[in-house]
Amino acid sequence: MRNNKLGRLYRDGEIVINKGDEGSCLFVIQEGKVEVFDENGGGEIKIAELGSGEFFGEMGLFEKDVRSCTVRASGNAKILTIDKKNFYKTIQKDPTLAYRLLQKMSFRLRELNKKVIQV
Amino acid sequence: MSMRDFSSEHFVLEDGSKIAVIGGGPAGSFFTYFAIDFAERMGLDISIDIYEAKDFTCAGPQGCNNCGGIVSESLIQSLSAEGVVLPSKVIQRGIESYTLHLENGSTVIKTPLEEQRIASMFRGFGPKGNTDTNTASFDNFLFGLCQEKGARVISERVSEAIRTADAVTLTTKDGNKARYDLVVGAVGLNGKALSLFKSICPSFEPPETTKTYISEFQMEPELIDKHFGNSMHVFLLNLPNIKFGALIPKDNYVTLVLLGSDINMEIACSFINSKSVMKLFPRGIKLDDITPCKCFPSINVKGAKLAYDDRVVLVGDSASSKLYKNGVGAAYITGKAAANAAIFNGISANAFKKYYQPVCSELDNDNKLGKFIFSVTGIIQKSHLLKGALLSMVISEQHKASHKRRMSSVLWDTFTGSAAYKNIFVRCLNPLLLVSLVWNIIKSTLNLIFKKK
Numbered sequence: 001m002r003n004n005k006l007g008r009l010y011r012d013g014e015i016v017i018n019k020g021d022e023g024s025c026l027f028v029i030q031e032g033k034v035e036v037f038d039e040n041g042g043g044e045i046k047i048a049e050l051g052s053g054e055f056f057g058e059m060g061l062f063e064k065d066v067r068s069c070t071v072r073a074s075g076n077a078k079i080l081t082i083d084k085k086n087f088y089k090t091i092q093k094d095p096t097l098a099y100r101l102l103q104k105m106s107f108r109l110r111e112l113n114k115k116v117i118q119v
Numbered sequence: 120m121s122m123r124d125f126s127s128e129h130f131v132l133e134d135g136s137k138i139a140v141i142g143g144g145p146a147g148s149f150f151t152y153f154a155i156d157f158a159e160r161m162g163l164d165i166s167i168d169i170y171e172a173k174d175f176t177c178a179g180p181q182g183c184n185n186c187g188g189i190v191s192e193s194l195i196q197s198l199s200a201e202g203v204v205l206p207s208k209v210i211q212r213g214i215e216s217y218t219l220h221l222e223n224g225s226t227v228i229k230t231p232l233e234e235q236r237i238a239s240m241f242r243g244f245g246p247k248g249n250t251d252t253n254t255a256s257f258d259n260f261l262f263g264l265c266q267e268k269g270a271r272v273i274s275e276r277v278s279e280a281i282r283t284a285d286a287v288t289l290t291t292k293d294g295n296k297a298r299y300d301l302v303v304g305a306v307g308l309n310g311k312a313l314s315l316f317k318s319i320c321p322s323f324e325p326p327e328t329t330k331t332y333i334s335e336f337q338m339e340p341e342l343i344d345k346h347f348g349n350s351m352h353v354f355l356l357n358l359p360n361i362k363f364g365a366l367i368p369k370d371n372y373v374t375l376v377l378l379g380s381d382i383n384m385e386i387a388c389s390f391i392n393s394k395s396v397m398k399l400f401p402r403g404i405k406l407d408d409i410t411p412c413k414c415f416p417s418i419n420v421k422g423a424k425l426a427y428d429d430r431v432v433l434v435g436d437s438a439s440s441k442l443y444k445n446g447v448g449a450a451y452i453t454g455k456a457a458a459n460a461a462i463f464n465g466i467s468a469n470a471f472k473k474y475y476q477p478v479c480s481e482l483d484n485d486n487k488l489g490k491f492i493f494s495v496t497g498i499i500q501k502s503h504l505l506k507g508a509l510l511s512m513v514i515s516e517q518h519k520a521s522h523k524r525r526m527s528s529v530l531w532d533t534f535t536g537s538a539a540y541k542n543i544f545v546r547c548l549n550p551l552l553l554v555s556l557v558w559n560i561i562k563s564t565l566n567l568i569f570k571k572k
Contacts, residue, residue, distance in 0.1 A: 004210040004370070006195060008234035028199040031207070053204045081234065082196045090197060094452075096153075096459065099160070100202050 005031045007080035010073035019070045023060025025081045026101075029053065032077030036069050049074065058101055061087060129285070130429055130467035132300060134164040138461075139289055139299040140270075141277050141312065143171030144184050144242075145447050146435020147305030148261035149454030155268040157462040167270045168297070170277050170289070175243050175259035178250070182243030184258060184307070185416035186446065187333060187367055187376035189214075189351070190238040192230070192537040194448040203264065208255035210238045211369035217351040217534060219513065220395045221506045226514050227350060228527045235349065237535060239367050239374070246335040246372060247412040253370065257447075277312075282319040287430050301466045303457065304426075304433035305450075308417045313437060320428040326436065327421035332377040332387045334413035336406060343368050346399055353534045355500050356393055360386050362443065362493050363500075363534070366399065378443045382415065418443070422483040427471035432457045439479040442489040444536025449482060489540035492533060492547075507563035512555060525552040 007030045010016055016027060016034060029052050036048040036056060047069055050056055056071055061084055073079075091098050132138075138154065140147045151167050158165045175182045190198075190205065198205070213235030218227045230236050240257040241249075266272060275291035282288075286298040302319065306312035313325045338346075347368040354364040361379040377387055390396060391406060400406065422439035426432065434457045435450040453475075460474035499505045509526070516524040529546050532538035546552070 004207045004212065006205070006210065006213045006235045006238055026200070028204070030199075030204055053202055055199075080195065080199055080236065082200060086193070086196065087200065090193070090200075094455065096157070096455075097197060097200055100200065 005078040007031075007078040010034075010077045010079055012073055012075050014073045016071045016073060016077075016079060017057055017067050017069075019067050021067045023057055023067045024084045025057060026055055026061055026084070026087060027057045027071075028055045028080045028082060030078040030080050032079075033074040034071050034077055034079070035074045036071050038069050055101070055104065058105060060084070061101075130470065131465045132158070132163060132165055132461060136163075136165045136300040137298070138165060138167045138301045138303065139277075139287070139297070140167060140169045140303040140305055141289075141315075142305035142307065142309075142435075142437075143169045143173070143175075143262050143265075143272065144258055144305060144307060144435065144450070145261055146307075146437070146450035146454045147171070147303065148258070148265050149451050150303050150305060150434050150458050151265040151270045152261070152268060153455045153458035154462055155265070155270065157458055161462060163462065167265075168273050168299075169262070169265060169270050170273050170275060170291070171262070172274055172276045173243075174274075175256040175262060178244045179247030179412060180414075182256060182259075183246075183414075184242040185333060185414055186242045187365065187374055188240045188242060188257070188369070189367060189445075189447075189535070190240060190257070191445045191448050191535055192236040194445065194451055195236055195238060197451065205238055205240075205257075206255065206260065208253055209240055209257050209260045211241060211254070211372075212239045212349055213237070214239055214351050214368075215349045217353055217531065219510075219530060219534075220352060220354045220356070220399075221510055222356060222395060223503065223507050224510050225395075226510060226517070228513060228517070228524075228531055230531075237351070237537075239351075239369050241369070246337070249372075249411075251371060277315065280315055280319045282428075282430060287319055300430065301461060302431050304431070304437050305435050305454070306433075307436045308419060316431065316433060316437075320426070320431045320433070322425040322428065323433065324424035326419040326423040326438070326440075328417035329380050329420050330382055330415045331379070331418050332375070332382045332413070332415055334375045334387070334410055336373045336375065336400075337371060337409045337411055338373060340371050342401060343371070343373060346401060347373060351535070352399060354390070354393075354395060355496060355506065356390065356395055357500050358386070358389055358393065361390055362497065364390050364396070365534070366396070378418070387413075418446070420486075422479060422486070426479065427475060428468045430466055432461065432466075432471050432475060439482040441482060441536055442486040442540070443493065444534075448536060452478060452482065485540045488544045492540055492543060496533070504563050504567060505560065507566070508556065508559040511562060512559040515559075525549055526556070 033051050037044045037046045214237035215235045216229040242258050243256050245254045277289050278292045279290040287302045290296050304316045352366040364377045367374040419436045419440040426438035434453040440449040456478035464470040464474045512526050516527045
């Protein structure tokens with residue numbers, strides 16, 4: 001099989017990040033999908049499904065807190081990690097690199113507001 | 120009124136401003152992509168025409184931009200953060216390690232996170248005669264992103280450029296004329312095209328260059344998997360003029376790149392026929408029979424001077440690049456920096472001097488350290504003792520935690536072009552690395568003495 005996607009291969013159902021773990025990198029999906037979920041009273045609450053080109057784990061870049069959700073591969077997925085140290089060094093030189101991250105975080109906040117209003 | 124009488128407020132892009140980008144390689148595409156992106160953020164309505172006569176969907180020289188075809192780890196990460204994910208057809212192979220070959224032996228160095236973080240690709244549609252429909256051109260992919268963002272492609276060659284007070288007028292070979300507020304040169308190291316810029320950018324001094332060697336070996340993917348794997352093979356051999364050589368595995372080709380000074384066919388043959396290189400290929404294979412194309416392209420070894428003026432800026436190889444490595448990464452850095460300067464700060468010579476030139480200067484200054492680092496590797500190349508010490512140090516590091524593999528990470532970044540030479544240089548001064556190196560030199564010396572006895 002041609003090896004033509006970057007990142008690490010996560011098999012269907014494999015955990016990429018665990019809620020409560022310390023986080024020091026951002027993840028970008030190169031191929032496939034992941035599910036973001038939280039646990040509540042023994043059950044799972046699906047928060048989002050993300051696909052190729054989307055990122056997750058961004059809170060770990062800005063906060064020292066632990067991962068807030070669990071993320072697992074939904075089908076086989078290839079995921080690239082962007083380490084915090086390198087990312088900060090690059091942003092220091094080129095702040096525009098953070099724009100898309102802010103844009104996406106703003107979008108996610110808007111979506112969350114909508115959900116809160118619905119509840 | 121002379122051009123210098125215009126105050127800087129005349130040199131800003133406004134709604135309706137027109138930009139011409141000459142050259143549709145990565146530097147031109149990155150400039151275009153980010154200029155449109157930044158303009159959208161600012162609510163600025165600009166238009167960009169890209170002049171590119173080459174057809175990147177053609178195999179062989181017609182679509183090729185003469186490059187080894189590596190997208191570095193740092194560029195992959197930056198592009199991912201920008202939301203640009205390389206499609207599968209563009210990635211020929213994900214590289215997960217590199218194998219260092221010396222006359223004394225070889226060792227594999229894996230990426231710190233053991234994931235594929237480097238991509239091998241073709242700039243065009245692969246070598247002469249390529250018919251693999253699963254191949255897509257990297258340059259064409261970037262070109263497509265620009266077109267999706269609204270850039271217009273003009274498939275003509277620019278033959279004349281005239282700068283007046285309020286515009287630059289371009290004339291194509293077919294006699295078509297168009298006026299632009301800003302002209303961007305992304306013409307690589309093409310002598311004719313660079314001389315065109317001398318007429319509108321009089322103080323510009325083109326970059327200094329040297330000849331390199333690139334050739335392709337066509338092989339079945341299964342054979343490439345077996346003999347090369349997903350590893351970039353780097354050679355530090357004691358051969359004249361060659362700083363280093365690399366064999367880059369792709370899907371059904373392996374690309375050979377030789378970097379150094381003024382490499383000719385005789386030097387290239389001495390490398391190809393060396394024991395360390397030949398042992399990698401299947402036994403009995405005649406490399407000449409599987410070589411569809413070879414070339415001696417120029418590379419930038421010393422950045423251009425004053426690659427800007429009012430309404431004119433040059434990017435990528437035409438301005439500054441990274442010595443020996445990561446030319447596409449340098450195209451991203453300079454293309455984006457020029458777009459940033461033009462959209463946010465203006466298109467006067469002063470704006471480019473203040474907001475674009477520092478980025479080029481940083482690359483140029485970093486290359487000075489790069490020259491020093493490669494002169495040190497040159498000394499190692501010539502010494503059997505030092506090569507033995509280096510090899511044993513790297514082999515012993517492979518059993519350690521990734522943050523303790525100091526020499527491996529220095530070599531990784533030197534040969535993949537993933538980090539600035541300044542960063543590599545500072546890491547070379549780490550006392551623990553130096554102590555370990557000295558210890559390995561002592562061990563190698565003792566080994567040599569005992570072997571002789």
